[in-house]
Amino acid sequence: MTVILTCPACTKAHHAPSFATDPHYCSIACYHIGQSLDRPEIPSCHDAVTMTCPICQHSFTPPTGRQKFCSDACRAAAYRRHRDTARPPLVAPRTQPRRPITVYECNTCSGRAVGEQRCADCTTPMRSVGIGGSCPCCDEPIAVAELLAEEVITRR
Known part of the structure; x- marks a missing residue:
């Protein structure tokens, strides 16, 4: 059984089934028009916005x-x-010279000194033994590598 209804979009009369209780449109085009009337239009992200x-x-x-x-x-x-503001200025830490904490040994007289590169007895250049200092017991210059019996700092 059919009933004559009025289209909510175009207000034309049309035939619809008797069980149609919701708004019944006369065509698909009117259906789309009716759906857009029910909902507010969502603005596109590309619309002109100030x-x-x-x-x-x-x-x-x-x-x-x-x-x-x-x-x-x-x-x-x-x-x-x-x-310019993303990174703070780079401040390099102040380096400490190694010479004052290096133990040197004379090749000629086998004398040792801490921080002195020239032998006080024979005035010849001494070779570096390694980083160290004075022994707390006997006050003689001794390298850390000699205390540990291995190389501490390797040069590359």
Whole structure:
């Protein structure tokens, strides 16, 4: 059995089944029109929206959806600000010279000294034994490698 109903979209009369209780449209086109009338339109992310430039605070309408700055000059200024403030200035720690803590030994007289590269007795250059200092017991120069019986710092 059919009933004559009025289309909610175009207000034309049309035949519909008797069990149709919801709004019944006369065509698919009217159905789509009726569905869009029921729901508000969601704006697209690419619609013209007025934005404020974060650098110069001027209002502008971006030609593309991803533009954040009003001009290339503002974009470059933002990049320079980010580049210059993103990382703190690099401060290298002050290095400590190794010579004052190095034990030297004379090849001629086998004398030892801490921090002195020339032998006090024979005035010849001494060779480096390694990092060390004076022995707390006998006050003689001794290298850490000799105490541990292995090489502590290897040179590359």
